[in-house]
Amino acid sequence: MADRLSLEKLEKLKKQALGAVARAHARKALDELRVRYLGRKSEINTLLRGLAELSLEEKREIGARANEIKQELEAEFAAWESAALKRELEQGDKPDLTLPGTPAHFGRRHPLNIVAGRILKVFEGMGFKYVEGSEIESDENNFTMLNMPEDHPAREMQDTFYLQNVEGRGEDAGKLLLRTHTTPVWIPVMKNAPPPYRVVSCGKVFRRDAIDATHLPFFHQIDAFAVDENCSMADLKSTLEIWARELFGPQTQIRFRPSYFPFTEPSCEVEVRCFLCQGKTCSTCKNGWIEMLGAGMIHPAILERLGHDPKKWRGFAFGLGLERVAMVAWGIPDIRLFYENDLRFLEQFSL
Structure with missing residues (x-):
């Protein structure tokens, strides 16, 4: 034992x-x-x-x-x-402060940030003030105030993300939605201050689109508008000519083609002469011109609805898709590449 x-x-x-x-x-x-x-x-x-x-x-x-x-x-x-x-x-060697430091590894800006920065810089250089809008909008601001009445097809459930039980919002939750465009930024600007205005905004918008190489349920838009006593289509065209030449080269040409948007009258599609083939026709442009954005003169009914006399004040506006510009400028075939976080793709872009 x-x-x-x-x-x-x-x-x-x-x-x-x-x-x-x-x-x-x-x-x-x-x-x-x-x-x-x-x-x-x-x-x-x-x-x-x-x-x-x-x-x-x-x-x-x-x-x-x-x-x-x-x-x-x-x-x-x-x-x-x-x-x-x-x-x-305590006993280790003290660092030698005379040795060169280890360089910091900086990442790269996302290609959409690069394009947005270039575009906004051009407009800010022309006197446009940047204004941030809300991604959650009321049905009234997103549609009604912009000449889209109750029976407008864009209000359909299959086209718009409507929201319920949104905390911290005074509006009826059934009338809130994820904005379908950045144009609602007009509303608070025009309501809260008298003209003249020169405003540009950039942000994410949401639509019920089927996902494919050119469509996602969300994308980015840049929207700009100006209101003054003597605004005309000539002012709109000169503004967009400056933008196109700053972005795509000094020889870039633009042209207007008649179109329809509920918040502008007259309305037009703006096309840029293909800067890849110089208008000679290529696989990107097909006919020498690239459709780039929508534009027009702000509808008089909207100005009047927001408290401004359309006989005194006139304005122009335009909007463009950020992904669209980036895809055309860099020859990117699929919009989904922007959101896959693939470093092999992202590392190809720089300022």
Whole structure:
């Protein structure tokens, strides 16, 4: 019975282990001690095999004490490592401040940010003020105020994301939606200050489009408008000519083609002479011209609805899809590439 497991043997083994840890002078020695006293085949576990020979009460007492000893040894090992780390830091070499620093690795701007920055810079240079709009809009601002009545097809559920239970909004939750265009930014601007205005806005818009190479349920638009006493289509054309030449080159030409938008009258599609083939016809343009944006003179009914006399004030407006411009400018075949976070794609673009 001399080899019978007892508390005294456990305490003796603990004292032996603590002494060995105190005498350890290297991490390798400490790791060996950890395996010896706390590993799966440690001396403590070997000793505990003798529990089978003890009574139930002795098993409980010695088993509990064995767990306490393991915890005490773990704490001692951790204290040794903490003290060793402190010594290493205190005794380590001081940094040489005369050595050249390690250059920071900077990421790249997203291609859509690059295009947006270039476009906004052009308009801000022409005196347009940047205004941020809300992605959650009321049905009234998104449609009614912009000449889209209750029976307009854009209000259909299959075209628009309507919202419910929106917290923190005073409007009826059933009349809130994710904006389908950035044009609603006109409303607060024209309501809260008198003309003249020159405003540009950029942001995400949402539509229930089927996903394919040219469509997503969300994309980005840039919308701009100007209101003054003498605004005309000539002002609109000169503004867009400056924009096109700044963005695509000094020889770029534009042309207007009649179109329809509910918030402008007259309305037009603006096409840019293909800057890839110089109008000679290529796989991108097909006919020498690239459709780029929609534009027109602000509808008199909208000006009147917002409290401005359409006989005194006139304005022009235009809007373009950011992804559309980027895809044409860089020959990108699929709109989904912008959102896949593939570094092989994103690293190709720079300012």
